[in-house]
Amino acid sequence: MTHFLRGAARASLAAALLLTGCAKETLTPGAGAPTAVAPATSNATVVNGVMMQGFYWDVPTSTPAGTWWQNLGSKATELSQAGITAVWLPPAYKGSGALDVGYGVYDRYDLGEFNQKGTVATRYGTIGQLQSAIGALHGQGVQVYEDMVMNHFTSADAQELANGQYNVYTSFTYPGRNNTYSNYQWHWGNFTATQQAPNNGWYQWKAYDFQPYANGDAYDNLLGSEIQYNNNPSNVNETIGWGNWITTKLSLDGYRLDATKHMYTPFVNQWLDAVKGTSGRFAVSEAWFRNLGDMNNYAASTGGRTSLFDVPLHYLFNDMSNGNGNWDMRGLQFAGFTEANGALSVSFVDNHDTDQTGGALFSPVSNLKMLAYAYILTRDKGYPCVFYRDYYEYGLGAQIKKLIAIRKANGYGAAAEYTSVNDANVYAYSRAGDASHKGLLELLNDGGSAASKGITTPFKSASLTDATGNNAGTITTDANGYAVFPVGARSYAVWVPTGGTTTPPPTGGTTAVAFNVNYSGTVSGQDVYVLGSTAQLGAWNTANAIKLSGAAYPIWKGTINLTSGTSVSFKYIRKDAAGNVLYEGGADRTFTPTGTSQTRNDTWQ
Known part of the structure; x- marks a missing residue:
């Protein structure tokens, strides 16, 4: 999002640390025995899936492969082979000009198709190149999420007199598109306020959709002409219609919702119900709260309809980075929104805003970044998001790829924190594995010297090797699972039982599964849903269950x-x-989807 116009967050990181850290830990007697962590169901749309943010701020307009869309399309095979299961695209529609990164939205129906604002292509390319890139990604089994910017418009076609008070640029008639796809136009009555040159001051003629909350860290006005959604059903219906249109036009698998804390929350919920609905598509919202309590409150206010980026965890990583060896690694215990609500958390290290030099949210994890990636890619909770620039331009791709392979092969089973082992320099964490996967033991060390830790692992009388390649040799545990494990200075290790990373679980395309269940035990106001172990089936969260149709009652379909x-x-x-x-x-009920389509005919048990 264009956060450079946003005020600084007011919640203190100290409060976030209090909410996310050691207050929850429990010490367990014995030499490095674990503290149990309640198991969680991943909310990734592929088991142990990994998302990539497929852009950064001001990506080049030309790459060796062509436009940015062509660049992403050219990487489809290598992304799939690296274990990336979904790519988040930048805003694909026309902004204020040829160089706009998409957040300065002018026309949401122009995907690089019409000559508007002095260009046909967006910064990223033309509609044909975009659809080809999506086709290439889908062809490799990689899902596609689009960035949905619904808070504002910028760069109007003309001025008009707002409420008899202000001459402002709020007339959006899109003459270059000439009513193609939609004849809806936007004028001052569709907005609450606008921000414009020469001093970027705000001109307001209606009440904002909501008053500030979360100690003033959420507020309505952000950028450009602020769209009114409260008490404006025509705006709501138009934006829902656009959401369904672009979903079909681009064959989207999910959405990243921009700046949702600046929008009227009941509208966000209504949009998600109408567009995401029961489709099984994924949604994650940018609700930029540094305070975990505010994150939890927002998750409650949206009723589990959308995942949220784990902003508090990012700032913990930023603190670790700024400490550069002097930060207490025990702050990673039970940390962030990922621990508090893993089924709705998207964990990340950096993104386009935190990496944007000069931006209001500039807070890069410049030091010890691979420790942060090791943390999110091995954790049992959360849906990790890899930043394109880290992978391709900051030289971390090979290491991240190796961690993704470990995640896919070993990141299963009960999780454990080692609160009696961890100290200021070393953090340890394990996954016990399951019947098909051997599990892992992770150590992160921000100290300037190599360290060794005696740990009672879930792996009894087992030989383990460091799958990252950062440590040579084999460690053998005793009958209780105990051994001493090394980790290098300012480094990380992921010890796995021998042979544990050779066969990653399969990834691929999708199967259209028709669910038909015979059930006559409903009365008026009751419906039947399907709920299961993946995000496509609600991730065992009843708020996300998929509603079935009762049109063929008593068969629900x-x-x-x-x-x-x-x-x-x-x-x-x-x-x-x-x-x-x-x-x-x-x-x-358990089954494995196969083929392009499959039908289940069930009777309520």
């Missing part, structure tokens, strides 16, 4: 795209408008 070749568990549930839930009886 719905078709959901699931990842081919990946086993899922699910149940049917009954739910009413008040949120009361009844689960069907019996064990979880």
Whole structure:
């Protein structure tokens, strides 16, 4: 988002640390025995999936492959082979000119197709190049999420007199598009206020959609002409229609919602219900709260409809980076929104805003960055997001790729924090593995000297090697799982039982699964849903369950795209408008989607 116009966050990092850190830890007696962490279901749309932010601020307009869209399309195969399962695209529509990065939105229906603002192409290329890039990514089984900017417009076509008070640029008639795709136009009555030259002052003629909350860290006005959604159903319906249009036009698998804390929250919920709905598509929102309490409150206010970027965790990594060896690594214990609500968390190290020199959110993790990536890519909770610039331009791609391979092969089973082992320099964490995957033990060391830790692991009488290649040799545990494990200075290690990283689980395309369940136990106001182990099936969060149609009552029907070749568990549930839930009886249903389509004919247990 164009955060350079946003005020600084007011919540202190100290408060975030208090909420995310050691207040929750429990010491366990014994030599390095773990403190158990409750298991969580990943919210990734592919099991152990990894998202990539496929751009950064001011990407070049020309690359060796051509435009930015052509650049991304050319990387589809290598991204898939590296284990990237989804790519988040920048805003794909026309901004204020040829160099606009997309957040200065002019026309959301112009995907590089019309001669507007002095250019046909956007900064990233033409609509044809965009659709080719998406086709290339989909062809390699990589999902595509589009950046949805719904707060504002900029660079109007003409001035008009707003409320008889202000001559302002608020007339958007799009003559270059000439009503193609939509004849909706925007004028001063569609907005609450606008910000414009020469002094970028605000001109306001209507009440903002909401008053500041979260100690003033969320407020309505952000940039350009602020769209009114409260008490303006025509704006709401138009933006919902646009969301459905672009979803179909680009065959989207999900969305990144920009600057949601600046928008009227009931509108965000309404848009998600109408556009994301029960499709199984993914959504993550940028609600930039440094304070974990504010993050939790926003997650509650959006009812689990959208994941959230783990902003508090980013600032912990930034503190670690700024400490550069002097930060207390125990701050990573039970940390961030990822620990508080892993099923709705997208963890990240840096993004286009934190990396943007001179931007209001500039807070790069410049030092010890691979420790941060090792943390998010091995954790049992959260959906990790890799930053394009880290992978391709800051020289970290090979190391990140290796961690993704470890994640896919070993990142399974119960998680444990080692609160009695961790100290100011070394943080340890393990995954116990499951019947098909051998698990892992991670050590992160920000200290200037190599360290060794005696740890009681889940791996009894086992031989382990460091799958990162940062440490040579083999460590053998005793009958209790105990051994002493080394980690290098300012480095990380991921020790895995021998042979544990050779066979990653399959990834691939999707299977359209038709769910048909016979159930007559409903009354008016009750519906039947399907709920299961992946985000496509709600990640066991009843708020995200997929509603089935009762048009063929007592058969309840719905078709959901699931990842081919990946086993899922699910149940049917009954739910009413008040949120009361009844689960069907019996064990979880389990199957593996295969082929392009599949049908399940079930009877409520």
